[in-house]
Amino acid sequence: MPSSLTPIDFSSFPRLDTTDADHYFEKVCKDNFDFQKTQNPVFRSFLTHLGRLDFSHYDSVPLLPIEAFRDAKIMTSDPEDYELFFQSSGTTGMKRNRHFIYDASLYKNSLTYGFRRFYPLDDLVILAYTPGYAENPHSSLIWMLQALMREDSSGVSCFLPLEKAIPQELLTKIASSGKKLMIFGAAFGLLDIIERYPIRLPSQSFIMETGGMKTHRREVSREALHQKLSDGFGLPTSRIHSEYGMTEMLSQAYCRDGVWFEPVPWLRVSIRNPENPLENVPDGEAGLLGIIDLANRYSCSFLLTQDIGIRREDGKFQVLGRYKNANLRGCNFLIDHD
Amino acid sequence: MTNIISQPITYREHARLIAKAVKNWLEYHHPERRQAITKTVSETAFSKQDVTFQIRHLKDSVRLEVMEQWLEEAGYRLDDYLPQKPPAMLALHAGNLPLAGFQDVIAILLSGARYTGKISRKDPFLLPTFLQEVSRNCSYISAEWATQLEQLSGGHHGIMFTGSEDSIPLVRQRVEELELIQKQAKWLVRRAHFSMAYIERLETFTFQDLAEAILRYDGKGCRSVSVIVAPFGLNSKFCTLAEKLENYIKTHGKKAAISQKTEYQRALNVALGRSHVLAGHLLIQETEWPDVSNSDVIHWIVGDRTMARRISETLGEQVQSVYVSGSDKLNGFSKPAEPLHKAQMPDLNWKPDGKDTLRWIREQILASKYT
Numbered sequence: 001m002p003s004s005l006t007p008i009d010f011s012s013f014p015r016l017d018t019t020d021a022d023h024y025f026e027k028v029c030k031d032n033f034d035f036q037k038t039q040n041p042v043f044r045s046f047l048t049h050l051g052r053l054d055f056s057h058y059d060s061v062p063l064l065p066i067e068a069f070r071d072a073k074i075m076t077s078d079p080e081d082y083e084l085f086f087q088s089s090g091t092t093g094m095k096r097n098r099h100f101i102y103d104a105s106l107y108k109n110s111l112t113y114g115f116r117r118f119y120p121l122d123d124l125v126i127l128a129y130t131p132g133y134a135e136n137p138h139s140s141l142i143w144m145l146q147a148l149m150r151e152d153s154s155g156v157s158c159f160l161p162l163e164k165a166i167p168q169e170l171l172t173k174i175a176s177s178g179k180k181l182m183i184f185g186a187a188f189g190l191l192d193i194i195e196r197y198p199i200r201l202p203s204q205s206f207i208m209e210t211g212g213m214k215t216h217r218r219e220v221s222r223e224a225l226h227q228k229l230s231d232g233f234g235l236p237t238s239r240i241h242s243e244y245g246m247t248e249m250l251s252q253a254y255c256r257d258g259v260w261f262e263p264v265p266w267l268r269v270s271i272r273n274p275e276n277p278l279e280n281v282p283d284g285e286a287g288l289l290g291i292i293d294l295a296n297r298y299s300c301s302f303l304l305t306q307d308i309g310i311r312r313e314d315g316k317f318q319v320l321g322r323y324k325n326a327n328l329r330g331c332n333f334l335i336d337h338d
Numbered sequence: 339m340t341n342i343i344s345q346p347i348t349y350r351e352h353a354r355l356i357a358k359a360v361k362n363w364l365e366y367h368h369p370e371r372r373q374a375i376t377k378t379v380s381e382t383a384f385s386k387q388d389v390t391f392q393i394r395h396l397k398d399s400v401r402l403e404v405m406e407q408w409l410e411e412a413g414y415r416l417d418d419y420l421p422q423k424p425p426a427m428l429a430l431h432a433g434n435l436p437l438a439g440f441q442d443v444i445a446i447l448l449s450g451a452r453y454t455g456k457i458s459r460k461d462p463f464l465l466p467t468f469l470q471e472v473s474r475n476c477s478y479i480s481a482e483w484a485t486q487l488e489q490l491s492g493g494h495h496g497i498m499f500t501g502s503e504d505s506i507p508l509v510r511q512r513v514e515e516l517e518l519i520q521k522q523a524k525w526l527v528r529r530a531h532f533s534m535a536y537i538e539r540l541e542t543f544t545f546q547d548l549a550e551a552i553l554r555y556d557g558k559g560c561r562s563v564s565v566i567v568a569p570f571g572l573n574s575k576f577c578t579l580a581e582k583l584e585n586y587i588k589t590h591g592k593k594a595a596i597s598q599k600t601e602y603q604r605a606l607n608v609a610l611g612r613s614h615v616l617a618g619h620l621l622i623q624e625t626e627w628p629d630v631s632n633s634d635v636i637h638w639i640v641g642d643r644t645m646a647r648r649i650s651e652t653l654g655e656q657v658q659s660v661y662v663s664g665s666d667k668l669n670g671f672s673k674p675a676e677p678l679h680k681a682q683m684p685d686l687n688w689k690p691d692g693k694d695t696l697r698w699i700r701e702q703i704l705a706s707k708y709t
Contacts, residue, residue, distance in 0.1 A: 046609035050602070064606070067629070071610045095626050276598035306631070323631060324504065338433050338458040 006031045008106075008294055010113035013265045016315045021265055028266070028294050029058045032301040039076035042068060043300050050278065059270050059280050063290040063304035066248045069097035074299045077102060082298075086140035088247040089132065099140065099247050102298035107250045110295035111144050112151060114264035118254045119182070119206070121148065125174045126157040127166070129185035129193060134162075140247050141210060145184055154179060165197035174202075181205040183233075184243075187225055194232025201233045207240045211319075226258050244319060248303055250295035253317070260316040266294040269309065269317045277304055286310050286320060343422050343478050349409055349450070350416040352476075356447055357402035359475040363468050364397045370470060374463035382461060384436045387590045388555050389464075392436045395683045400440075405448060408687035412697035420450035425703050427451045428490070428518055430499035430509065433458025435555040437465060441686065442498055445695040447472065447479065451703055454490055455483040492517040496703040498526040498695070500560070524702040528691045530658035532564035532630065535678055536646040540576055542663035543678070549582040549617075551661060551681035552636060553592055557620050560658040560690070561681050565628045565637045567646040572613040572624040572638045583617040592618040600634045613638075630656065647671050655691065 006028050014020035033055045036043050043064055047053050052062045068074060075082065083104045088097040101107055115121055128145045136142075149157035154177040160166060166183075174181050181202060183190070187209045193199070201207075207229050220228070226240040242255040244263075253263040263269065270290035273279040281287035289309035293301050308320045347355075363371055375393070379386045406416060427446045431439030438461065446453040457465055462485050469481055484490055497519050501509060506527060513519050535551060537543050551563040570576045586592070596604065600621050607614040607623050614623040621635050628637035628649060639645060650657050650673050660668055661678040668675035674692065676684075687694070 042609045046605050049605035049608045062602075062605075064609075065603075068606060068610060071612065071626075274599065277602050278598065338431070338456070338460060 004031075005035055005297070008110075008266060008297065010109045010266065010295075013113075015117075016262065016265050025266070025268065025294070026058065029061075029292060029301070030055050032294060032297055033061060035297070036076055036300055036302075040074065040300055042072050042074055043302070052278070058268060058292050061270075061292070061302045062278060063270065063272065063292075063302045064300050065304045066097060066246070066306070068300075069099055069248050070095050073098070073100055075100050075102075076298050085138060086143065086247045087136060087138035089136050089139065097247050098138075099299060101250075106295055106297065107140075107143070108147050110250045110264070110266070111147055111252060114252055114267075115148060117264055118256070118262070120180075121151050122153070123179050124157075124182050124206075125152055125154060125177060125179045127160050127170070127181065127183045128158075129160045129162075129183060129189045131162050131186070131189045131192070140250075141245070144245070144252075148184075152179075163192075163196075166193070166199055171199075171202070182208055184208045184210065186210050187220075190229055191225070191232070194229065198232060199234075201235055203235065203239075205233070205235060205239060207233055207235065208243055209240070210243045210245070223258060246305070248296075248299075249291060249293045251293045260312070260318060262316050268292045268315060269311050271309060271311045271317075272304065274308075274323060283311050283313050288323060289317070289319065343420055343424065343450075345478060346419045346422075347478060348417050348419055349414050349448075350406070352420055352450065353405040353409060353416070353448060354402060355476045356444070356472065357400075357405055359468075359472045360396070360400050360444075362475065363471040364393065364400075368467075368471075370467040371464070374467045377463045378436065378461065381463075382433075384461070385591060389436045391554065391682070396437070396440065399683065399686050400444065401686075404686045405444070408696055409448060411687065412694055413700055414449075414696070421704060424450050424452045425495035425706070426454060426493065427699060427703060428454045428456070428494040428497045428513070430456045430497070431458050431461070431465065432500055433460030433462075434558045436461055438559070439465065440468075441684075441688070441690075442695060443468070444686065445699060447476075447481075449696055449699040449704065451496070451699055453479075453481040453483075454494060455481070456487055456490065457483050457485045459485050487512060487516055487518065490516075490518060492519070494519045494523060495706065496524045496526065496699065498528075500528040500530075500690075502529065502531070522706075524706070526693070526695070526698055526702070528560070528693075529655045530560045530691050531656050533561050533659040533661060533681065534565040534567065534646065534650055534657055534673075535563045535661040535681075536643070536668070537566065537568035537663065538643065538666060539663055542666070544663075545577070545579045545582040546586075547678045547681070548579060549586040551678055552620065552622070553583065553586050553590070553617060554682040556592065556618070557634070557636070559682075561684060563636065563661065563681065564630060564633075565639065565649060565653075565657075566622075567639045567641045567649065569640065569642060571640050572615060572622065579622070580615045580617075583615065583622075587618045595619060596621060597634060599632060603632060603635055628653070643668075658690070 008028055014024050037047060046064055047062060050062050082100040082102050084101050086099045090096045126149050133139050133142050156173055156177055190209055226237050229240045230237040243252055244261050245252040251264050251267040253261040255261040271281040271287040272290050273281050274288050286308050289305045289307040291303040306323045308323050309317050311317045375389055378384055378389055429439055429442045469483055535548055596619050604621055612623055614621055619634060622638055624638045650660055650671060657673055659676045660673045661681050662675050
């Protein structure tokens with residue numbers, strides 16, 4: 001891989017709200033753009049068809065819809081150069097998105113340095129509750145959790161057994177380690193724990209839910225979910241946090257106030273018009289959530305999701321749900337139009 | 339709101355009078371209808387070809403013998419009398435294709451219930467001229483219609499419209515605010531938004547019919563095809579769809595420009611090497627599974643009967659019909675199979691969302707104890 005690329009220094013990347021941040025971000029972003037434009041054939045073809053081969057600002061880069069990860073290998077090099085791949089979850093028989101990872105250490109550095117920006121990783125024991133992931137050995141979330149757990153010098157961090165209560169002796173062990181507890185899990189897995197095995201956690205604990213509001217069983221708002229988790233674990237809602245990430249990203253964003261996600265400094269969001277994804281939507285207005293993830297150096301940094309979000313001036317963002325097309329094909333009596 | 343039919347009328351006579359109203363209205367020289375067509379073409383988004391097509395189809399399909407058959411199938415007896423104090427049905431008509439609500443109007447009128455219609459502002463001219471003709475021919479019928487909900491009287495016993503997960507709560511809120519319906523009113527809400535075509539036997543299939551099923555009304559309407567399952571690919575030698583679509587567009591003067599959103603999707607298709615065909619403003623692309631979130635994208639899936647069934651079951655209530663060639667049957671499908679050539683020319687008594695509207699009115703409204 002070319003040495004001309006500006007290295008991504010995760011440990012000292014300027015914070016989002018500093019004046020250096022924009023400059024450094026744009027520099028690395030342009031590097032990634034130029035590199036991926038020439039080395040990633042899918043991205044190159046996409047840009048060529050849209051007539052957008054020049055870089056002016058990250059908000060103007062055409063974002064590759066993440067469905068591309070399902071139907072093609074999104075790579076900047078030969079497949080044999082890649083160390084591993086991550087795969088999205090899904091039902092048997094359905095084709096899933098695959099994200100090929102050239103350099104696993106890039107992911108490790110992005111997620112651990114990123115996490116440390118928000119949480120005292122060295123003072124945490126992480127317990128993960130991940131039902132449904134046994135069927136997906138290529139889960140980027142599981143890999144991330146394993147990487148975070150390896151940072152725990154106490155060795156207590158682990159994956160919780162499924163459909164069982166959190167062992168009291170484990171909680172005792174964590175208390176005696178002097179570390180704080182963080183329970184990581186998908187929203188509905190955590191709800192299952194509190195519904196079936198109610199437990200009161202130490203007051204300094206954190207809950208980190210990783211999304212998955214909508215399942216085949218139920219859909220709840222983030223606010224309602226956090227309230228349920230707060231009541232169920234005996235923690236104030238200020239200790240109920242959220243993580244935003246996906247198979248196609250190597251970086252994450254964290255929400256500590258129940259509303260706004262703060263991305264790690266090498267990740268930015270760009271809100272696009274669903275009717276014209278080349279167009280930006282002003283801060284404060286809802287649109288398709290676009291992701292610029294500098295850690296995706298060897299795949300594609302410029303992604304368009306099917307989530308709806310709002311960005312604010314300081315770069316934080318809200319996730320409002322999945323995009324639903326109001327212009328349905330069939331007859332649809334619309335009170336304001338018909 | 340009360341309406342009393344003073345002279346007893348049988349369903350047989352009632353159908354005859356409505357059929358006469360339809361026939362009069364469809365006469366070539368009907369002045370109000372002709373003027374309505376002119377205004378529709380000049381002031382709405384509908385093309386003359388689409389309006390003419392719909393009118394011609396109604397001429398072929400809305401006949402007395404069909405109405406009588408429909409009444410009988412729906413459990414009415416032709417020699418029974420209409421209810422003397424008919425309950426009132428409110429129909430909210432969407433306007434995404436010309437005369438989209440015509441079947442609902444006929445169903446309500448035939449049932450003997452009192453018709454109230456919220457006419458779409460997107461298609462405001464045609465239906466009122468038909469309703470005026472009905473009023474002239476059937477003086478015992480008291481119908482009401484307007485383009486604004488606020489102009490309509492309240493207290494209806496039933497309401498029908500087509501909606502989505504997002505639009506239905508808003509409609510409910512509004513009609514309740516305006517007290518348009520009674521507390522115990524029955525709701526008939528249709529949710530299907532598109533149809534599928536399944537190609538099994540090429541020898542009985544025509545791409546011409548498929549082009550019509552896709553492109554008529556610019557792809558709008560729940561009977562238009564959004565998903566196609568076939569045993570061969572879009573660019574296969576067996577597939578002459580692109581050519582038929584091009585001819586159709588030229589012949590019918592369809593919209594040619596695709597939207598920015600669809601252009602974006604096309605860029606992705608090119609990047610992924612995905613087979614695709616442009617059809618006016620619509621993009622037909624070959625995928626492994628349909629993502630129906632973009633209404634300008636039609637999905638072509640290479641698959642067999644099992645795949646077609648799986649798709650129709652997974653997409654569930656969004657699918658109106660599955661079209662097949664000729665008289666093929668689709669045993670084991672939860673959706674009705676219809677011949678492809680009837681996609682845009684359904685029978686008068688076709689069942690939106692699998693429900694017979696006329697039967698529904700009889701069972702839910704006319705038979706209801708509180709009416």
